[in-house]
Amino acid sequence: MFETLKGKLQTVFDGLAKRGALSEADVDAALREVRLALLDADVALPVVKSFIEKLRNDAVGVASLRSVRPDQQVIKIVHDALVEMLGGDAAPLNIATNPPAVILMAGLQGSGKTTTAGKLALRLKTRERKKVLVASLDMTRPAAREQLRLLGEQAEAGVLPEADSETPAQIAKRALQVAKLQAYDVLILDTAGRLSIDEALMAELRDIKTITNPHEILLVADAMTGQDAVNTAEAFHKAIGITGIALTRLDGDARGGAALSMRHITGCPIKLGGVGEKQDALEEFDPARLAGRILDMGDVVALVEKASEAIEAEEAERMARRMAKGQFDMNDFLTQIRQLQKMGGLGGLMGMLPGIGKMQKQIAAAGIDDSMIKRQEAIILSMTKKERVSVGLLNASRRKRIAAGSGTSVQDVNKLVKQYQDMARMMKKLGGKTGAAAMKAMMGGGLGGMGGGMGGGPGAGVPGAGMPDLNALSRGLGAGGFGKGLGGLLGGGPPNGLPGLGVKPSGKKK
Amino acid sequence: MGWLQKLKQGLSKSSQKVADSLKSLTSLSSLMGASKLDASSIEEVEDALIGADLGTKSAARLAEAMRKHKFDGPVTSDSLAAALADAIAEILRPVATPLVLDSAHRPHVLLLVGVNGSGKTTTAGKLAQQWHQQGKSVMLAAGDTFRAAAIEQLQIWGERTGTKVIAGDQGGDAAALAYTALEKAQKEQADILIIDTAGRLQNRTELMDELAKIVRVIRKLDQSAPHDSVIVLDGTVGQNALSQVKAFQQAADVSGLIVTKLDGSAKGGVVVALAEEFGLPVHAVGVGEGADDLQPFDAQEFANALTGVADRQD
Numbered sequence: 001m002f003e004t005l006k007g008k009l010q011t012v013f014d015g016l017a018k019r020g021a022l023s024e025a026d027v028d029a030a031l032r033e034v035r036l037a038l039l040d041a042d043v044a045l046p047v048v049k050s051f052i053e054k055l056r057n058d059a060v061g062v063a064s065l066r067s068v069r070p071d072q073q074v075i076k077i078v079h080d081a082l083v084e085m086l087g088g089d090a091a092p093l094n095i096a097t098n099p100p101a102v103i104l105m106a107g108l109q110g111s112g113k114t115t116t117a118g119k120l121a122l123r124l125k126t127r128e129r130k131k132v133l134v135a136s137l138d139m140t141r142p143a144a145r146e147q148l149r150l151l152g153e154q155a156e157a158g159v160l161p162e163a164d165s166e167t168p169a170q171i172a173k174r175a176l177q178v179a180k181l182q183a184y185d186v187l188i189l190d191t192a193g194r195l196s197i198d199e200a201l202m203a204e205l206r207d208i209k210t211i212t213n214p215h216e217i218l219l220v221a222d223a224m225t226g227q228d229a230v231n232t233a234e235a236f237h238k239a240i241g242i243t244g245i246a247l248t249r250l251d252g253d254a255r256g257g258a259a260l261s262m263r264h265i266t267g268c269p270i271k272l273g274g275v276g277e278k279q280d281a282l283e284e285f286d287p288a289r290l291a292g293r294i295l296d297m298g299d300v301v302a303l304v305e306k307a308s309e310a311i312e313a314e315e316a317e318r319m320a321r322r323m324a325k326g327q328f329d330m331n332d333f334l335t336q337i338r339q340l341q342k343m344g345g346l347g348g349l350m351g352m353l354p355g356i357g358k359m360q361k362q363i364a365a366a367g368i369d370d371s372m373i374k375r376q377e378a379i380i381l382s383m384t385k386k387e388r389v390s391v392g393l394l395n396a397s398r399r400k401r402i403a404a405g406s407g408t409s410v411q412d413v414n415k416l417v418k419q420y421q422d423m424a425r426m427m428k429k430l431g432g433k434t435g436a437a438a439m440k441a442m443m444g445g446g447l448g449g450m451g452g453g454m455g456g457g458p459g460a461g462v463p464g465a466g467m468p469d470l471n472a473l474s475r476g477l478g479a480g481g482f483g484k485g486l487g488g489l490l491g492g493g494p495p496n497g498l499p500g501l502g503v504k505p506s507g508k509k510k
Numbered sequence: 511m512g513w514l515q516k517l518k519q520g521l522s523k524s525s526q527k528v529a530d531s532l533k534s535l536t537s538l539s540s541l542m543g544a545s546k547l548d549a550s551s552i553e554e555v556e557d558a559l560i561g562a563d564l565g566t567k568s569a570a571r572l573a574e575a576m577r578k579h580k581f582d583g584p585v586t587s588d589s590l591a592a593a594l595a596d597a598i599a600e601i602l603r604p605v606a607t608p609l610v611l612d613s614a615h616r617p618h619v620l621l622l623v624g625v626n627g628s629g630k631t632t633t634a635g636k637l638a639q640q641w642h643q644q645g646k647s648v649m650l651a652a653g654d655t656f657r658a659a660a661i662e663q664l665q666i667w668g669e670r671t672g673t674k675v676i677a678g679d680q681g682g683d684a685a686a687l688a689y690t691a692l693e694k695a696q697k698e699q700a701d702i703l704i705i706d707t708a709g710r711l712q713n714r715t716e717l718m719d720e721l722a723k724i725v726r727v728i729r730k731l732d733q734s735a736p737h738d739s740v741i742v743l744d745g746t747v748g749q750n751a752l753s754q755v756k757a758f759q760q761a762a763d764v765s766g767l768i769v770t771k772l773d774g775s776a777k778g779g780v781v782v783a784l785a786e787e788f789g790l791p792v793h794a795v796g797v798g799e800g801a802d803d804l805q806p807f808d809a810q811e812f813a814n815a816l817t818g819v820a821d822r823q824d
Contacts, residue, residue, distance in 0.1 A: 036566055042748030045561045109771060109799075110627030110744060118658075140799060142635075142666035147659030154658075195774035222627065226563040226748025228776040235775070249626065252711040254750035277626075277656065 027059045030074045041294045043257035044230040047264045055081055079291050085260060086287035091244065091269035094215055095124070100133070100179035100187045102212045105246075106205055106236060107220035109193030112248035114144060116220050116274055117190040118151025119282035120246075125155055126280075130185035135160035135175035137168035137208065138192040148190050154279055158184060168192070172208045189214070196235030205240050218271065220246045221262060229258035230265045237266040247285065248274035255294050328424050330388035334380045337373055378406035379416050391420060547585060552577045555594070562779035562816060565749050568786055572597055588819075595810070595817040601782055602809035607766070607791035611641075612737060617649065617695040617703040619728060621736035623721060623762050625754055626709030628744040629770035629796055631660060634706040635667030639801035642671050646701040651691030652677035653684045653724065654708040664706055671801065684708065684720065685727040692731045705736070712757030722761045739765045740793060743784075746776035755788055770796035773803070779816060 031052050038048045059077050095101035103120065105113045117134055124130040134152040138144035145162050152159035160175045172189060179187040189212065194201035209217065219233060219242045236242055245266070247259050250273045259270055270285040322328065380388065382405035387393050394402075394417060396410075403410045547555070552573050559569035575597050581589055611618045620637070622630045631654065638648045650673050654660035661677045668675035676691035688705050695703040707724065710717035728735045741764045743751055758764045772778050772795045781792060792807040813819075 039560055039566050040749055042563075042750070045557055108746060108774065110629055112627055115626075115657075141632075141663070142670075143659040143662035146662045147657070150658035195771075197775050222744070222746070224625070224744070224747050224750040226746060226750075226776070226780060227561050228563070228746045228774070229748075231775040232746070249711060251714075252625065252750070253713040253753055254748070258748065 024060050027056060027074070030059075031055060034074070034078050037295065038257060038260075041255035041257035042224075042226050042229070042261075043294065044227050044261035044265075047230065047261045050264070051081065051085060051260075075295065079295060082260065082291035082294060083288050086263055086291055087269045088287060090284045090286060091271050092284065093271055094243070095128075095130070095186055097215050099183070099185045100176070101185065101216070102176065102179075102187045102189065102214040103216045103218060104189045104191065104205075104209065104212065104214040104240075105218050105220055106191050106240065106242070107193060108195065108222075108232060109141075111193065111220045111222045112246075112274055113193065113220045114138070114147050114151065114190050116218075116246050116248060116272070116282065117148060117188050118155060119274065119279050120272070121152055121157040121188055122155035122279050123282050124186050125157055131158070131183065132186045132188060133158040133160060133175065133179045133182070133184040134188045134190065135171060135178075136162075136190045137171050137175075138190060139166075139168060139171075140192040144190075144192065151279065157188075158182070168204055169207045169211055172211050176212050187212075196232050196239070202235070202239040209240050214243075216244060216271075217242045218244050218246045219262070219266075219268075220248060221258065223247050223249045223256045223258060223273075224252060224254040225258040227261075229261045233262035233266050237268065242266060242268050244268050244271035246270075246272040246274070250290075251275045251281070256290055257294055259290055260294060330380050330383060330391060330420065333420055333423070334377065334388075337377050337380070375406070375408050375412060376416055379403075379408055379413055382406040391417060391424075546581070547576055547579075547590070555590070559594075559779070562777040563748055563783075564779040565752075565783040568601075568783045571786075572782075591817045591819050595813040595819045598782055598813035598816060599810040601785050602792070602807075602813060605785045605789060605792045606807045606809040606812075607793065608806045609637075609738060609740075609766070609793045611646070611702065613701070615732070615734065615737055617692075617700040618737050619692065619695075619703050619705065619732065619735035620738045620740060621705045621707065621725070621728075621762060622740055622742055623707050623758050623764065624709060624742035625711055625744075626657075628709065628742045628747075630654070630709065630742045631663050631667070631706050632799065633742050633768055633770060633796060633804065634664060634704050635671060636796070636801050636804035637704055638667060638673040639671040640804065641702055642673055647698070648673045648702045648704065649691065649695045649698070649700045650675045651688055651703060651705040653688050653691075653705050655680055655682045655684050655687060656708040660706075660708065685724045688724050689727045689731065692728050692735065696731065712754050718757060718761040721758075725762050736763075738793075739763050741767050743767055743769050743780075745769050745771040745778040745796070746774065747780060749780065749783070751780045751784060752787055755784060755790065759788070759790075764790065766791040766793045768792075768794045768796065768804070769807070773797040777816060778812075781812070 034055065035048055035052050038051065039045070043051070055078060058081060059074060093103070095103070105117050107113050114136070121132045121134050124132050132155070134148055134155075134157050136145040136148040138148075149159045149162070158178075160171070160178060163171075163174070166174070168191065175187055175189060178184075189208065191205065191208065192201070194205070196202065217240055219236050221229065221232065225232070233242075233245070245259070245262055245268055247256070247270050250256065262268075263270055270287070270290075273283050273285045273290075275281045275283055322332065379402060382402045383394075387398065387402075394413075399410050399413045399417075403413050406413075555576050556569045556573035559572055560566060564572070572594065576590070576594060579593050579597075581593065583589075609620070622634055624630050634650060638650055641648045648671075650664055650668055652661040652664045652675055654664070655678060658680065661680060665675050665677060667673070676687070676694055678687040678690070684707060691705065692703060705724070705728075707721060708717075710721065712718065725736065725739070739762050741755060741758045741762075743754065747754070755764065755767070767781075767784065767790055769778050769781055769792065778795070784790065785792070794804050795807050795812075797803050797805060
């Protein structure tokens with residue numbers, strides 16, 4: 001989809017010879033493609049319509065930026081508008097109240113209420129150290145109460161004992177009493193799945209609401225929901241006044257347009273996102289990430305934006321010139337490290353790439369984290385000015401001093417020096433090339449070298465193994481260099497190049 | 511209440527919407543008296559179909575068909591809805607195929623697959639009930655060994671319907687359980703073995719591999735099994751259904767679909783897109799939580815309900 005929307009927008013703008021302000025016709029053509037993309041992502045039609053209208057106002061007349069192609073600019077405008085529509089910032093649960101705070105889960109059958117209730121219990125218990133009681137009001141689905149009991153036990157939360165022949169309202173009442181008497185901080189009420197058109201069952205929900213006076217009423221909805229999302233959200237909101245939405249199955253490949261629809265129709269924030277089958281797979285919802293996903297392009301827009309901010313033109317020019325002369329010292333190395341940090345560190349960088357979430361464990365296991373970068377920075381900062389320019393000075397006693405000064409070990413210092421040398425060697429090889437090419441290669445090898453060092457693998461810092469040229473990446477968004485760029489960013493062979501992020505010295509070149 | 515009423519009642523909200531759109535557009539003065547639709551009306555038809563989850567492609571194709579359609583006399587909302595319903599029914603008719611048991615197989619193995627929460631376990635229970643009532647000997651295999659209490663859920667269905675349930679422990683190997691169940695069903699010469707499986711998202715490769723393993727393992731006992739590999743789709747699902755069917759087809763040789771939860775405000779229009787894309791049989795639709803609420807899929811009725819055509823005689 002990304003390819004198609006990107007490609008289509010490119011086609012739309014290919015005829016645009018001059019880069020003036022976007023004309024109405026340009027925008028119209030682009031918006032037609034955006035409209036289709038949104039509909040394919042299951043954003044509800046009325047929502048798409050009002051969104052497109054808003055976009056049109058935002059886009060027409062926007063002056064084209066010198067360095068950004070119009071298609072990229074439109075993608076960015078779309079992206080920003082999506083983020084805004086999705087609610088901007090994350091919205092945390094509101095449980096700061098006189099305990100017990102009651103959280104009521106409601107939704108259609110099979111949307112994931114019980115699973116989410118179990119996950120939420122675990123989250124509140126472990127992260128917020130709350131004493132949590134879960135109670136199932138689902139007398140309809142066979143073994144629903146059993147399911148919640150098991151999940152509650154796994155979360156080490158309190159579970160309301162089952163009693164037969166009670167109505168959901170009676171259970172709710174009893175649950176609230178127990179929560180009060182036994183001083184629980186939070187009471188999570190799971191309810192039976194129901195259709196929004198089922199008047200009797202919606203009335204039952206209203207009763208439960210009246211009895212328990214919940215602080216949060218979460219509509220649990222499936223991220224794969226189609227156009228019906230608006231009807232469901234609207235009906236539940238009208239009937240019981242939801243306070244937030246929990247979006248489940250975000251780990252699937254659905255584009256999640258339903259989120260936009262529901263958020264738009266109810267005005268309620270999306271508070272939680274289910275991202276896996278394990279009980280800890282519940283996260284605070286991130287609008288920016290979903291916006292990228294609806295457009296099916298990761299957070300590429302953000303990546304481009306951050307990258308172009310971080311790499312200032314002069315800096316690049318200066319580096320390129322030095323490169324051409326075959327000069328590359330610790331100061332340059334430091335600049336690179338700092339650029340990486342500006343882009344949000346490794347975590348930030350990787351968070352922006354689609355499909356990385358699952359690999360986070362591997363990354364953690366390999367010991368790659370931002371503290372590594374910080375340590376490298378500290379080592380360089382502990383060098384004298386002379387040392388930074390001529391690394392040859394670094395004998396054993398100097399290295400010992402640097403290690404002590406930076407709070408690291410001599411091995412760490414050695415590792416960094418080794419990395420630097422690998423990189424400098426590569427720079428020399430490239431010395432004959434023109435500035436731009438050298439700059440490109442440097443960015444490619446430079447951060448790759450860092451990755452290698454962080455992983456501690458031998459033979460790290462192989463040319464071309466790491467970061468792609470960020471200028472190329474930003475161009476690539478329009479120019480089709482995207483796949484290649486990302487591959488490089490991940491340290492080698494895409495799309496599974498991530499483990500190659502310096503962890504495996506095999507991440508040479510694709 | 512018959513299934514048709516339920517389906518209609520359920521679809522009434524959505525069909526109302528489609529029907530309303532059709533009504534509002536035919537009230538356009540430019541259209542009155544014309545026997546063809548104008549461009550803006552075509553667009554509205556397309557939008558109405560997209561709003562019913564048919565997807566942009568199928569909606570565009572159908573709108574185009576309406577553009578070419580020669581109406582007898584002036585276009586009215588009724589004649590437009592009827593034409594649209596017929597066009598949709600034509601797409602759906604080839605795929606409206608009920609589940610047929612092959613008595614040569616003992617047992618006839620039916621594998622239920624799908625994403626989480628689509629209604630596999632409920633569907634398994636309903637199918638067991640129906641076949642049991644027809645005097646067949648049915649066995650259920652609780653192949654969802656992952657979700658908490660999934661086994662208990664199927665066991666309760668077993669009790670309700672008087673069906674034997676083969677179950678292992680939660681966290682156990684689903685393929686091994688399926689194998690054991692088939693062994694037992696063969697030994698007892700059961701007519702039907704329904705294998706429930708854990709819900710899995712289609713982009714989770716390791717889980718899809720696990721499903722493929724279930725299929726491989728039961729084929730060790732019966733080369734021709736599963737005789738039906740049915741994907742259970744949530745009727746509220748949007749365009750992701752296409753990705754689901756494709757992936758499950760690869761992993762489990764899906765041979766047909768059952769669409770659940772069509773008694774709500776969901777339109778299930780994605781079925782049309784699926785029919786065009788895959789041409790897989792649609793065996794049944796779920797229209798409620800009771801055991802009887804699983805009904806054969808009828809192309810014309812579904813199309814009529816979707817477009818708001820009132821009780822038409824075929």
